Amino acid sequence: QNTELTVFAAASMTETISKIADIYTEAHPNVTITCTFDSSGTLATQIAQGADCDLFISAAPKQMNQIDINGGEDNTDGADFVLEESRIDLLENKVVLVTAQGSDSGISSFEALTGDKLNMLCIGNEDVPVGAYSLKILEYLGTSAQELEDEGKITYATNVKEVTTQVQEGVVDCGIIYATDAFSAGLEPVDEATPDMCGQVIYPAAVMKNSENIQAAQEFLDYLTGDEAKEVFESVGFTPLS
Amino acid sequence: MSLIIDIEKTLGNFSLDVHFKAENEVLGLLGASGSGKTMTLKCIAGVITPDRGHIELDSQVLFDSEKKINLSPQKRRVGLLFQNYALFPNMTVWQNIRTGLLRDHMGRASADAAVKDIIEKLRLTGLEKHKPWQLSGGQQQRTALARILISAPQIILLDEPLSALDSCLRWEVETQLSDILAEYGKTVILVSHDRDEIYRLCSRASAMTGGCAGQPVPVEEMFERPSSISEALLSGCKNISRARRLTSRTLLAQDWGTVLKTDREIPENLCGVGLHATDLCPSWSGKNENSIRCHIEKRISDPLYDIYLLRPQSGDWPEGEDHFKTISNLPQAEDSASSRLLRMDCPKNSSQPFSKEQELTVSMPCQKLMFFT
Amino acid sequence: MSLIIDIEKTLGNFSLDVHFKAENEVLGLLGASGSGKTMTLKCIAGVITPDRGHIELDSQVLFDSEKKINLSPQKRRVGLLFQNYALFPNMTVWQNIRTGLLRDHMGRASADAAVKDIIEKLRLTGLEKHKPWQLSGGQQQRTALARILISAPQIILLDEPLSALDSCLRWEVETQLSDILAEYGKTVILVSHDRDEIYRLCSRASAMTGGCAGQPVPVEEMFERPSSISEALLSGCKNISRARRLTSRTLLAQDWGTVLKTDREIPENLCGVGLHATDLCPSWSGKNENSIRCHIEKRISDPLYDIYLLRPQSGDWPEGEDHFKTISNLPQAEDSASSRLLRMDCPKNSSQPFSKEQELTVSMPCQKLMFFT
């Protein structure tokens, strides 16, 4: 019989997940995959409010934790949607600093963010996965978002595309985004964050507890860790973890 | 089809107080703008609810504030022709008339036949597909009438049916209307501020002033022997003066500053006296009872009459408030002096016209004087 | 202040063709609804641009299609009183009048004095702070007039100044208006569809029919000796028939089916004959020239007249198209038969009224017949 899988995936994975889903459904004609792409935060909200979802791939642990009963302090209202045994760290991404092509701001490394060269930095807000990492990086550099706010040197964007657009258009000097986003937006990273700046950038994936197709979802998740999927992920700059 | 109405209604600082009875006749309501004519009709039709009172049509109670009866307009079967006809602008003549039949859930075939019939009767043939704005005023009016007649009302109320028409059309439409009303036969109430219209179309009329309707009287009586100043003003009497009874046959006309003799008993409670402009005549024409010396202020030439505005010379002028203002609510000239002028209409070819600035003695024939109480 | 106008304008399927001259007089434009009266005034004022022609005011060219002159309305100094007065609804009486002075960039003090002056002159004192909707029709009209007069126009155009007034007010306002116009002294054009108004207020008048204005003639002439059927219709002549000249002193009145004798030479190109309703009289009253036997179709009672509608009995009725439709553009009764009825107005107390359905012989006094060419 036919099973229908609903996959919620971070918008930064639109191309890759779509492609893998196509390959997968070709091989498994009895499975149809429906993907919903949005900011991880929006997706987490939707799941928390009861959206039907079989598999969730978040762009950061925080959004997964929000709906995971074992998610620690990120889980503020006791949401319990994650099927614990299925949760894995699927991918790793890199956080990079990007500037516009031919920018003359002279910013060439994360360290420059603390100096006078910076006029305006754009990061995602806390809800955008890369936003949380950006805040950590700022702390590591010995400054903070608050400090930059006071100087009027920081602006928060709602999603990654907003960051890349504002960088591309020269509206801001630089922005902090994922390497994959920089890759698809055609931006040249000037610096890459090291693990001690913000830790590892992990994309967790998990099957949802109240899914009616737990088994099929698990099978697809397993497929995502397989070689064919790996190839697709690597093509845009992800590092598969398993 | 007898209508009994006895209502009161206050809206803002205007209050309506109407009671009369009408039976199988064309009853006129004559009143100035803002005197409450339209409001009276709306109360009868049920689109305005009176504060207190009783309305009864053909022994069916339409409204009674004490018995808490208030039939919806839909149930009253009162045909009301609005001042501007109120044709539905989005519907054709045919559709407009057809709405008059919807209440009776008639079959399609018989409804179509009825519409066709009334369209022929009111000579609207060929206009079935026209929208209201494509009709002349007279055609609009006939369409509105057809719509009302086809809905088989128990009574017809007409709100200034001719005032929206240009004067070239008016005579035509009036003639047709009088034929239609004659054929209808049941009670009709016709509202107008034009006294000639009321005179020609109605059998009885009531004068409305400031929300109060007077007792209906036959139109000839209202025009020839109006019993109150407001009736006289409405019926077109141009010469009116406050008056006081002196003896049983003499009175003091205060605004004209003269004592007048009469051939009739003067009522005890006399408060005013009037004379139609056509009844005032130069005294040399033989009749010289009640003559007054006047100064000709103005001569106006009308197709049929020479109109003179005369200022009485004799007598003392009581100064102070203008009596019109205190005894009637009619819109008045702001210049109180001009309303004290006498107006005399002389048929065009009866005599040489008098020239302006001339002195002239006019007489007030005693049998033409009207007494107001 | 002479006005020369000679213009043509086509709008949709209506075309206007007006040429006349007016000089220091009150000129009337008499026409039915839709005959182009308002459009003519708008062309003079410059808010509509004619297609071709020439307008000249006091030797200043306002518009000339050939010389490509077209002054803006602001520069023309033409005072136009609109049919509905067009007072600015958001301004008080004072502010409305004050706008008439803005063109001249007057100092504040002298402007205030001028406004105060005209307010007193037009008896609007006390109403300065009122908004237009708080005014009666007559007050609105005086405010609009004050606004125009204060702007010192070279000519005043009045578009049906009285038609928006209820008939009780109309006489008052008309008297005041005639005084104001007399004092103004320059050229005034007054538009109306009411013949009595034109007669009383104007010295000369032009009849407009279907966009064409006739040559202005003195009003007495237009009313007593109209020269064309359209003038006759507009001036209120109720009895009109197509006619053909037979001999120099006899004519055939086709619609009445009779031969009429006259006391005057009949013009060669005679096309119609007319008689005022008041000039038609029963033949037994001594005069029995040109008598016709009629059937009384209807009697209508007016305050001053008994009106009879009579159907001529003699003669053969030329069937077919109704002549009014072909020779004039006036709105016509749809029922062609009713327009062939003769109307006779008898003064109320001159004789016993005749009863309906009776036969009656009436005569058409030959010196009262009007010839139309």
Place this chain on the structure above:
Amino acid sequence: MDWYPLWNSLRVAAISCVIVFFTGIFAAYYISRLGRVVKGILDVILTLPMVLPPTVVGYLLLLVLGPKHPVGAFFLDFLNIRLVMTWYAGIFAAVAVSFPLMYRTARGAFESFDMTLAYSGQTLGLSNTYIFWRVRMPACRQGILAGTVLSFARSLGEYGATSMLAGYTPGRTATISTTVYQLWRTNDEGMAFRWVLVNLAISAVVLLAVNLLERKEK
């Protein structure tokens, strides 16, 4: 090019337009007869969806319609209808944000309606429903049309609340707006532009139809 978003957008906008048309008109009708204070308060409440970020409006709707909340739970448990993350969830979003537009414009139109037309219908025995639909509505056509056009356009352009309530599931809940956004977001600007043109074409057709309607009725 997958045409699903076009079809979905059209049905969402059309249905929401119909809903807003009726609810907006009825709200306008009843509120225009109320006293000034009540009117003022209702005005503020009904205009609220306009002054909030649409995503927040979507979130508030989620708090009502979500399966964990009474209304959503009722529909899910008893009628087995899921109100969110479906194509018709887009309708709720579109209705919420475009309602104030219809309401305000219709109220203006109703307040200038000539009541004698209604009275005249009543005395002819026409039911109030008939009068409302066949007399009042055609007479207020101009204002109602303007309101409908604005609501339709707003529904077509609605993104924030829709993405929260219906999500962006290609082939399931994608509308032109969410598609344009998603394509643009994933750097497929050419394709996004094509969808912008589609939207343009739709509004052109609608606006021209409305202009013709206006013209024809004159």
Place this chain on the structure above:
Amino acid sequence: MDWYPLWNSLRVAAISCVIVFFTGIFAAYYISRLGRVVKGILDVILTLPMVLPPTVVGYLLLLVLGPKHPVGAFFLDFLNIRLVMTWYAGIFAAVAVSFPLMYRTARGAFESFDMTLAYSGQTLGLSNTYIFWRVRMPACRQGILAGTVLSFARSLGEYGATSMLAGYTPGRTATISTTVYQLWRTNDEGMAFRWVLVNLAISAVVLLAVNLLERKEK
């Protein structure tokens, strides 16, 4: 509670409302006198900002006003004015999305204006400007007010285009809308709700003022 977003929102909404008021009215005035075809085409173009996701509208604006594009570059290089990422960038965003509302409602009002009032002013020698402002505008008050209210509300609620063009920099470019969104996304729902109440209060004040204005003029 930092009151900056309130003050910023008010100035952005007020200024954009003023701009939209004038431009919308002039557009409506000139377009209502044009032929049907041109009118139809302009209608489609001017309604466009309504049918696109606001973020995309912001993006398109960025393509004009950004420092790498002619207009933005001109301002930056010659006048040293940066058009984006400033508080006044929010004005451009608000103007773009609320313009169609003003335009449409004003056009409806103008098309039912009684031209004899204008003619009468002209024959009195009043300049066309005077007539426009002192006669036509007061006469069309109802429609204009409705349009202004809708535009103001839309400006106050504008989120997508603002966030793209002005960003969200606390104390610099934050508006109530972007603040509400930010607070809500970062799970500070209590604070977000407080700001919603502030927005509610503002619209209540504005709507009541408008209702009073309507009333007084009657």
